[in-house]
Structure formats: structure tokens, C-alpha cells
Amino acid sequence: MRRDDVLSAVLCLAVGLVLLAAGSYMRHGTPVQWFVGPLLLACLGVAVRRTRPLLALGLGVVAFVADVAMGPSLGTVLIVTDNLYAAVRYGPRPLGRWMLGITSVIAVVGGAAAGFIARDLALFAVALVQAGLVGVTPVITALVIRQHEDQAVSERIRAEQVARLAELDRKTAVQAERARMARELHDMIANHFSAIAIQSTAVLSRRDLDPAVVRQVLESVRENSVQGMAEMRSMIGLLRQEGEEAEAVRLRVAEADRLAERAREAGLDVRLRVDGEARELPAAVDLAGYRIVQESLTNALKHGGRTAEAVIGYRPEEVVLTVDNPVDGTGPGLPGAGAGLIGMRERAALVGGRVDAGPHGGGWRVRAVLPTLTAPPGPPGPAVPPSVDATASPSREENP
Structure with a gap:
């Protein structure tokens, strides 16, 4: 009682x-x-x-x-x-x-x-x-x-259920933002650091280089360092902004020639070709395409041979990016964490496109198809495409 x-x-x-x-x-x-x-x-x-x-x-x-x-x-x-x-x-x-x-x-x-x-x-x-x-x-x-x-x-x-759903939405948003930041930091830094690592390794492994070549390599190393720091500052500035999100630096597919020139300075012979008439692309598609080309060239520089061919195809409703490079085992073979291909797939999926990567004709091909019309973004693709056989090319790895 x-x-x-x-x-x-x-x-x-x-x-x-x-x-x-x-x-x-x-x-x-x-x-x-x-x-x-x-x-x-x-x-x-x-x-x-x-x-x-x-x-x-x-x-x-x-x-x-x-x-x-x-x-x-x-x-x-x-x-x-x-x-x-x-x-x-x-x-x-x-x-x-x-x-x-x-x-x-x-x-x-x-x-x-x-x-x-x-x-x-x-x-x-x-x-x-x-x-x-x-x-x-x-x-x-x-x-x-x-x-x-x-x-x-x-x-x-x-x-209570609404509060739990709101908390789940918040956690999902935080995870999505962390993934986006990870992609940006990876794509900004990996390219420059890979070039620095490859060039410094070449200088250290060759004792017969004349001072002029050494100076040229060091100048390239310094340029990559300065560009990496500049892009990092841009990213930090973007993260510190308040209010609506804004682009710190607008990166465009049309500026892929800069990526090709940077890869050439690092020792990769890049042949860049543009099919169709270049035009203005949506900002999200421009950024995704630029980063995919950058990642593909970095991957070729780290794990491929001495050459690479990049093709930018402008079609009425999409842009197709293709990067081919041989896999001959002569690349430096820097270790990777497997995040490169995942990041490319996520970027393409966010704008409603897709990325296929794998062995092709005795080499390695990355092909991205990005729609240029307004389309609902799809979910990120799987980490490794079903069509890729990881054992097909032992010397080939995804870059970190």
C-alpha cells in the first residue's frame, strides 16, 4: 500500500x-x-x-x-x-x-x-x-x-522518436561533411605530396645528376609545396566561413591543362586531348571533374608507367573524362590507402554520374561520366567496382 x-x-x-x-x-x-x-x-x-x-x-x-x-x-x-x-x-x-x-x-x-x-x-x-x-x-x-x-x-x-531521428540526421550530416572534407583534403594534398615524394626520391637515388637538373627538380618540389599550401589555406578559409557555403577557389575541368603540366614536371608524359567544344559546366560538375582528373594523373604518376593519356569529351548532356596509362612496373609504387578510387566514385555519385576504373588493354583506365544537366544525386558507389580484379595488375594500387 x-x-x-x-x-x-x-x-x-x-x-x-x-x-x-x-x-x-x-x-x-x-x-x-x-x-x-x-x-x-x-x-x-x-x-x-x-x-x-x-x-x-x-x-x-x-x-x-x-x-x-x-x-x-x-x-x-x-x-x-x-x-x-x-x-x-x-x-x-x-x-x-x-x-x-x-x-x-x-x-x-x-x-x-x-x-x-x-x-x-x-x-x-x-x-x-x-x-x-x-x-x-x-x-x-x-x-x-x-x-x-x-x-x-x-x-x-x-x-522522443523525433528527437532520435533529428540526432540521426545530425550525425548523418556530420559524417557526410567529414567525408566531404576528407575528399577535399585528400585531393588537395595527395597530388602535390606525391609529386614531391617522387621527385625527391629520384634526386636521392641518383648521384650522377648535374646541378642544373637538381636545381630544376628542387624548383618543382618548391612549386608543389607552395601550391599545396595555397590550396590548404583556401580550404581552411572555407571552413572558417560563417553563413552559407561558398567556393573558396573555383576549379574547372577546362583547367585540366594545368594538371597535365604539373604531372609533366613530376616526370609523367601526359598527352591531353579535348573532344567537342568546351563549355561552361555547373560548379559541382566542374569541381568533381577536375578532382577526378587530378586523382587519375596522381595515380598514374605513382603506380603507372612514364606516360598517360587524358581525354576530355564534351557531349550534349554530359562530360566524359578518360585517363589511360600503361602499367609496366616502372613507377615508384608509392604505398596507398585505397581512398583514391573511393573518393572519385563519391564525387561522381554526388553529381549523378559514375566512375569506372580497372585494367584496360594492358594498362589502367579511369573513365568518368558526369551529367551536365540538373539531376538528382545518387548514392555513393561501392568502394571497389565489381568489374575490377585486384589481382589483374599487381603493381597497380589506388593512391592514398
């Missing part, structure tokens, strides 16, 4: 005894002391109203029947209404519907019986109202309150 329910039962008993002392009962020759028994039963039902609601209902029914048989008394009847209310409020859910039907039938039948026996229509109305107040009203009140509680619980659960 709950402490507050026990205190309520004691208070109800005290009020009931005061009402009995005041004569609030029907006098049919029954000693007033007899009314204390039903009153005690009803008050005991109050004490267990929340812990044992069905017991409270049983005690209330017995107390009501006994009290009506003797009188009835006002105090017991009022306390029995709390027993009915507690049974519906805290008891099993189906009990409420049954109690509503039972009390409604009892009210109508009891009122009709009283009116029929007394042959008085006014008495029928009075008995019907009284039976309704004693039986139907507490049941309806408990049903309404319980329904409101259920609605509150449902709203709380719905709010």
Missing part, C-alpha cells in the same frame, strides 16, 4: 464517521454502528486503490451492497465512487469498457425499478440521476483521464 493512499483512507474514514454522527443515512431502524462496517470496507479499498485496484473494486461493491441494504449512508456511497474510479483508472484496460456498460445498465434498470414500484415517474428520474452520479460518472471520469494520460504518453514517445 502506498503511504498517500493510506492517509487518504484514514481521512475518508474520519469524514464518513462525521457524516454518520451527523445523521447522513437513511433511518430504517438499523443501528448507526452497523454502518461503520461497510464504511471500513470502502475505506480499505481506498488504501489499496493503486496497488490492488481490483481488490478495491470488490471491497467497494460489497460495501455498497451492504450499505444499501441497511440504509444507505452518504459517506459510504461517496467513498464507493472512489473505489469505482480507482478500478477503472489503475486496473486493466478492458475493465473500463465493461464497467461503463455495467454501471449504465444498473442505473437504467435501477431507476426503472424504483419508478415502477412507486409508480412515480419523478422518482424514476431522480433514481436514474442518482444511480448515474454514483456509478456512471466516476467510470467516465476515469476513462477520460486515462485516455488523456495515454495521449500524453504517445506524444512523449513521438517526441
Whole structure:
């Protein structure tokens, strides 16, 4: 039993005894002391109203029947209404519907019986109202309150679900932003660092180079370092911006000749060809295409041979980028983490395009098809295309 329910039962008993002392009962020759028994039963039902609601209902029914048989008394009847209310409020859910039907039938039948026996229509109305107040009203009140509680619980659960979905959306957005930043940092730095690593390795491995060649290589190393630092500063500036996202540097597919020239300085013979008429591309497509060409040339420089062929094809509704290079095992073979091909696929998927990479004609081919019309972006492609056999070219790896 709950402490507050026990205190309520004691208070109800005290009020009931005061009402009995005041004569609030029907006098049919029954000693007033007899009314204390039903009153005690009803008050005991109050004490267990929340812990044992069905017991409270049983005690209330017995107390009501006994009290009506003797009188009835006002105090017991009022306390029995709390027993009915507690049974519906805290008891099993189906009990409420049954109690509503039972009390409604009892009210109508009891009122009709009283009116029929007394042959008085006014008495029928009075008995019907009284039976309704004693039986139907507490049941309806408990049903309404319980329904409101259920609605509150449902709203709380719905709010928690919305909060969880919002948290999942936030985490997804954070992960997507981290992936985007990783792609940008990778594509900005890997190209320059790869060229620096390859050129410095060549200088260290050759002791017969004349000072002019060494100076030329060091100048290329310095240029790659400066360009890498400049692009890093641009990225940092973009990340520090507030408000709407803006492009720090607009990179274009039409500027692929700069990538080819940089690759030539690093020792890769690049033949660049443009098919079709060059035109303005959407910013997202320009950036994706530029980075894909950059990544492909870096990959060829690290793992391919000494030559590479890049073709930029402008078509009415798309731009096709193709980079071919032989795989002859003469490349430096720098270690890779496998993120290059993943990044290219993600970039293409974000603009609704696709990237195919794998062995082709004794070499390696990267082919990207990027739509130039507005199209809904698709999900990122798999990390490794099904058509690529990792064992087909042992000397070929994805760049970091």
C-alpha cells in the first residue's frame, strides 16, 4: 500500500464517521454502528486503490451492497465512487469498457425499478440521476483521464522518436561533411605530396645528376609545396566561413591543362586531348571533374608507367573524362590507402554520374561520366567496382 493512499483512507474514514454522527443515512431502524462496517470496507479499498485496484473494486461493491441494504449512508456511497474510479483508472484496460456498460445498465434498470414500484415517474428520474452520479460518472471520469494520460504518453514517445531521428540526421550530416572534407583534403594534398615524394626520391637515388637538373627538380618540389599550401589555406578559409557555403577557389575541368603540366614536371608524359567544344559546366560538375582528373594523373604518376593519356569529351548532356596509362612496373609504387578510387566514385555519385576504373588493354583506365544537366544525386558507389580484379595488375594500387 502506498503511504498517500493510506492517509487518504484514514481521512475518508474520519469524514464518513462525521457524516454518520451527523445523521447522513437513511433511518430504517438499523443501528448507526452497523454502518461503520461497510464504511471500513470502502475505506480499505481506498488504501489499496493503486496497488490492488481490483481488490478495491470488490471491497467497494460489497460495501455498497451492504450499505444499501441497511440504509444507505452518504459517506459510504461517496467513498464507493472512489473505489469505482480507482478500478477503472489503475486496473486493466478492458475493465473500463465493461464497467461503463455495467454501471449504465444498473442505473437504467435501477431507476426503472424504483419508478415502477412507486409508480412515480419523478422518482424514476431522480433514481436514474442518482444511480448515474454514483456509478456512471466516476467510470467516465476515469476513462477520460486515462485516455488523456495515454495521449500524453504517445506524444512523449513521438517526441522522443523525433528527437532520435533529428540526432540521426545530425550525425548523418556530420559524417557526410567529414567525408566531404576528407575528399577535399585528400585531393588537395595527395597530388602535390606525391609529386614531391617522387621527385625527391629520384634526386636521392641518383648521384650522377648535374646541378642544373637538381636545381630544376628542387624548383618543382618548391612549386608543389607552395601550391599545396595555397590550396590548404583556401580550404581552411572555407571552413572558417560563417553563413552559407561558398567556393573558396573555383576549379574547372577546362583547367585540366594545368594538371597535365604539373604531372609533366613530376616526370609523367601526359598527352591531353579535348573532344567537342568546351563549355561552361555547373560548379559541382566542374569541381568533381577536375578532382577526378587530378586523382587519375596522381595515380598514374605513382603506380603507372612514364606516360598517360587524358581525354576530355564534351557531349550534349554530359562530360566524359578518360585517363589511360600503361602499367609496366616502372613507377615508384608509392604505398596507398585505397581512398583514391573511393573518393572519385563519391564525387561522381554526388553529381549523378559514375566512375569506372580497372585494367584496360594492358594498362589502367579511369573513365568518368558526369551529367551536365540538373539531376538528382545518387548514392555513393561501392568502394571497389565489381568489374575490377585486384589481382589483374599487381603493381597497380589506388593512391592514398
